[in-house]
Amino acid sequence: MADYFGEMGWTPLEDGQAPDHFLHFARLLRDFNMFDELNAMNGAKLAPPASKSAVEALPDESVTAKDSQCPVCLKEHVQGETAKKLPCGHLYHNDCILPWLSKTNSCPLCRHELPTDDEDYEAWRKEKKRAKEREIDIENLHNSMFS
């Protein structure tokens, strides 16, 4: 059986590391099913910028599809020109997507999120994902018990 920290998806504090109060607060809200409140606190502003490393790692693709349009400037891509490809597959001009990702971390078209360098935001996102997984686990458990 996994140990306590493993099961909770937590990492024990290193020697000398101070507890992250935001993380504790997030867990508290999660345990009381109060994510919407946390979301309201976070949702007041745009999500943080995409992390530098994630942006640097974006591949340059040469455009092959006909009639494809850059969703930021709305210009048609010229066949053979290079464009940045986001993990969701959407293509943008360099000059169109970089200013956006330096503001916020998601694809302007489908809102697929890139990682950020913002620890609080990442902690919040991780907790939210866990809460979702727990919900699914509980549902599966119920289904297996009653079907």
Add this chain to the structure above:
Amino acid sequence: MANIAAQRIKREFKEVIKSEEVAKCAIKLELLNDSYTELKGEIAGPPDTPYEGGNFVLEIRVPETYPFNPPKVRFITKIWHPNISSVTGAICLDILKDQWAAAMTLRTVLLSLQALLSAAEPDDPQDAVVARQYKENLEMFKLTAKHWTNVYAGGPFVNSDCDDKIKRLIDMGIEEHQARVALSSYNWVLERATEQLFS
């Protein structure tokens, strides 16, 4: 104005002009200057809402940083809606704030505003008085919104009871719009509106 913003509005403008919503007269977009920074929008009140039959005019200002920042939009036509200020026309809508994305266009903004008229969000109000009425007395809200649509947006539903009460206040020396606001805010109870106006 930064090149990208003006060029983008130019393209969008062409796109909107030939869209099916314009063909159906559901939305309209008009340029107000050559630099593409100021536009006038219009949306038709959606069917089966108190805004049906009305035509709502919007002020649209395009920032230099567009489309990386949202356009600034407010209602010019006075409107009674929980998420729109009955005083300034300011709008509370997530896509005009933190949910903006650079792939959105003026067309999507106009359509979202039309959707907002169909589905108010009273828990995220811009106008507290309207939002309270919406939650506590939905029929009264609908009546009031319909009346405002008739008076300010050219809607077809005349409410003679509302008009009579406003007339009574005008006869007491109150300005018409001020009278309408007071009566709307106090569920059309003449005594309460009068009390508030003269206190």
